[in-house]
Amino acid sequence: MSGCVTVAGLGPGDPDLTAPAVVRALAEAEDLVGYIPYVARVPDKKGQRRHASDNRVELDRAQHALTLAEEGRKVCLVSSGDPGVFAMAAAVFEALESGPDAWRALKITVLPGISAMQAAAARLGAPLGHDFCALSLSDNLKPWETVEKRLRAAAGAGFVLSLYNPASKARPWQLGRALEILRAALPDTTPVIFATAVTDGREHIDIETLATADPARADMRTLVMIGTAETRLIPRPDGQPWVYTPRRASAA
Amino acid sequence: MSGCVTVAGLGPGDPDLTAPAVVRALAEAEDLVGYIPYVARVPDKKGQRRHASDNRVELDRAQHALTLAEEGRKVCLVSSGDPGVFAMAAAVFEALESGPDAWRALKITVLPGISAMQAAAARLGAPLGHDFCALSLSDNLKPWETVEKRLRAAAGAGFVLSLYNPASKARPWQLGRALEILRAALPDTTPVIFATAVTDGREHIDIETLATADPARADMRTLVMIGTAETRLIPRPDGQPWVYTPRRASAA
Numbered sequence: 127m128s129g130c131v132t133v134a135g136l137g138p139g140d141p142d143l144t145a146p147a148v149v150r151a152l153a154e155a156e157d158l159v160g161y162i163p164y165v166a167r168v169p170d171k172k173g174q175r176r177h178a179s180d181n182r183v184e185l186d187r188a189q190h191a192l193t194l195a196e197e198g199r200k201v202c203l204v205s206s207g208d209p210g211v212f213a214m215a216a217a218v219f220e221a222l223e224s225g226p227d228a229w230r231a232l233k234i235t236v237l238p239g240i241s242a243m244q245a246a247a248a249r250l251g252a253p254l255g256h257d258f259c260a261l262s263l264s265d266n267l268k269p270w271e272t273v274e275k276r277l278r279a280a281a282g283a284g285f286v287l288s289l290y291n292p293a294s295k296a297r298p299w300q301l302g303r304a305l306e307i308l309r310a311a312l313p314d315t316t317p318v319i320f321a322t323a324v325t326d327g328r329e330h331i332d333i334e335t336l337a338t339a340d341p342a343r344a345d346m347r348t349l350v351m352i353g354t355a356e357t358r359l360i361p362r363p364d365g366q367p368w369v370y371t372p373r374r375a376s377a378a
Numbered sequence: 379m380s381g382c383v384t385v386a387g388l389g390p391g392d393p394d395l396t397a398p399a400v401v402r403a404l405a406e407a408e409d410l411v412g413y414i415p416y417v418a419r420v421p422d423k424k425g426q427r428r429h430a431s432d433n434r435v436e437l438d439r440a441q442h443a444l445t446l447a448e449e450g451r452k453v454c455l456v457s458s459g460d461p462g463v464f465a466m467a468a469a470v471f472e473a474l475e476s477g478p479d480a481w482r483a484l485k486i487t488v489l490p491g492i493s494a495m496q497a498a499a500a501r502l503g504a505p506l507g508h509d510f511c512a513l514s515l516s517d518n519l520k521p522w523e524t525v526e527k528r529l530r531a532a533a534g535a536g537f538v539l540s541l542y543n544p545a546s547k548a549r550p551w552q553l554g555r556a557l558e559i560l561r562a563a564l565p566d567t568t569p570v571i572f573a574t575a576v577t578d579g580r581e582h583i584d585i586e587t588l589a590t591a592d593p594a595r596a597d598m599r600t601l602v603m604i605g606t607a608e609t610r611l612i613p614r615p616d617g618q619p620w621v622y623t624p625r626r627a628s629a630a
Contacts, residue, residue: 142399143490147392184625208496215504219622223612231615236500238395238492244460248488252467256520257528259511259537268508268627276509276535283531284524285511360475363483370471373436375520 129195131232133215135208135239136167139326143240151237155202159191160214164204182266184217192221195232208241212262212290242349243288246321249331251360253319253351255371258286263293263300270300277304281311286357286371289350293341301341301350308352309336317353317369320344333359333366381447383484385467387460387491388419391578395492403489407454411443412466416456434518436466440473447484460493464514464542494601495540498573501583503612505571505603507623510538515545515552522552529556533563538609538623541602545593553593553602560604561588569605569621572596585611585618 132151137143152158152168157175159165165178177194179187191203205213215236222229247254259280265273280287287308292301305318314337322330322345332343336352344350356375359367384403389395404410404420409427411417417430429446431439443455457465467488474481499506511532517525532539539560544553557570566589574582574597584595588604596602608627611619 137397140399142402143397145389145395145397145492147394150394208492210496210499210504210506212508215500216507216622216625219503219507219612219620220624222620223610223622230612234620236503238496238500240397240460240490240492241496244462244490244493247462248467248490251471251488252462254462255468255471256464257511257513259509259532261509261537267625272536272627276537279531279535280511280537283528285513285528285532358475360471360482368471368474368486370468370475372472373468373519375524 129198129200129232130234131191131195131201131203131218132235132237133203133205133209133218134237135205135213136164137240138207138242138245138324143245143325145237145239148237148239151202152204154200156200157194158202158204159187159194160204164206168204184214185221188214188217188221189225191218192225192229192232196228205239208239209236210238211241211260242290242321242324243351245324246319246331246349246351249321249324250319251368252370253317253353253357254286256286256373256375257284258288260288260290262290263304264291264297265300273304274307277307278311281308281352284354284375286354287352289352292344292348292350294346301344305336305339305341312336313355316355317357317359319351319369320348321351322348324349331366333369381450381452381484382486383443383447383453383455383470384487384489385455385457385461385470386489387457387465388416389492390459390494390497390576395497395577397489397491400489400491403454404456406452408452409446410454410456411439411446412456416458420456436469437473440466440469441477443470444473444477444481444484448480457491460491461488462490463493463512494542494573494576495603497576498571498583498601498603501573501576502571503620504622505569505605505609506538508538508625508627509536510540512540512542514542515556516543516549517552525556526559529559530563533560533604536606536627538606539604541604544596544600544602546598553596557588557591557593564588565607568607569609569611571603571621572600573603574600576601583618585621
């Protein structure tokens with residue numbers, strides 16, 4: 127029997143948002159590979175080998191999964207959210223392209239999941255409402271000038287922005303600088319949302335504006351969403367206001 | 379008992395990609411509201427009322443769901459894909475904002491789903507790989523100049539582009555014009571993907587380039603994805619090449 131790799135998205139945290147196709151792939155795998163906290167979200171199964179690795183070794187992890195599959199193992203590589211959105215799928219294909227020819231004949235399947243911006247949007251109402259961009263604020267793999275250029279382009283053209291990887295211990299200033307850039311392009315009243323650990327039990331959501339947003343609110347588990355000039359709040363008798371971006375847009 | 383509205387995402391087509399939370403909401407609803415083919419995807423349930431409506435009446439449909447909830451009914455409003463991504467969630471909050479005050483006290487829950495670009499990306503490899511934009515080509519609710527401005531901004535800044543609503547009988551020329559604009563901003567070799575009806579049994583995926591892409595390949599059920607100058611193809615011994623966008627980006 128030949129090996130295979132399934133790159134599976136666990137979704138944002140709540141198991142009720144994980145696709146049945148992913149649950150089955152996890153149950154059928156002989157080897158689970160992934161970042162420590164994501165592997166920890168998968169129920170133990172007798173006889174299944176677990177290979178949990180530290181953060182920031184995505185390429186090593188992808189190569190490990192492909193090597194196991196080459197040896198004939200049935201491997202599931204787990205990602206939080208959607209593996210295709212700032213997660214493991216791109217690393218797998220980078221490893222595949224630079225790896226041995228034999229890897230190209232392996233069966234590889236990517237199973238999508240609910241990404242953080244979708245879980246946050248659902249809690250808030252419909253902030254993505256119309257055209258939007260998803261952008262990683264990490265400058266580990268691209269020059270910071272590229273991030274700035276993309277922020278200006280997206281905000282200037284009227285896209286809602288979802289910022290992934292807004293902050294970490296090693297990247298403390300990037301979100302503050304991003305907010306400065308956005309303040310130059312958008313009204314001070316533009317909604318800014320800090321959505322942390324959505325659906326995983328430690329969920330915390332703050333609705334701010336560009337004028338009030340404090341970058342210190344974000345950590346590694348935060349998705350930051352920036353509305354457009356047209357994004358609106360609807361007050362509720364109890365609870366946070368709804369946030370939505372109308373489908374109708376005037377000239378940008 | 380007071381009524382409620384759950385806005386639920388069925389995902390791209392394959393029931394194995396529908397979240398358990400959505401399956402439960404569908405089973406518990408007293409009234410199902412939605413566009414005819416989406417309501418048809420939900421298994422019949424005795425005693426459950428079904429209100430299927432035609433396309434392009436999103437606001438009427440949202441008002442209908444809220445009215446039923448105000449009458450005390452437990453309503454599920456179904457969307458294909460993710461209701462928060464070019465689907466029903468924004469229409470619900472537009473209706474809520476302009477509707478009677480009583481609606482603001484209704485319990486409303488949005489349940490996300492796998493959107494077409496995620497299903498297409500998973501089949502292809504990892505084309506979204508890094509920063510990306512999602513843009514509707516419909517000019518029903520925004521001026522066409524806004525669409526053009528966003529296409530130029532996104533392509534010029536190095537975002538992968540997912541184009542929703544690329545074509546319909548009433549909008550036959552928009553995709554052709556969009557491709558012209560993109561040809562001026564990106565290399566001729568940039569991958570262009572036509573992903574139609576992904577995971578629903580009639581799936582068809584074409585991988586073209588900006589030089590070869592024929593807009594006539596797209597219909598209402600097609601998601602068109604445009605890579606960046608860095609998007610790559612990996613040939614496979616059998617089957618279509620993998621398509622991925624590396625996480626590492628040079629200066630845009």
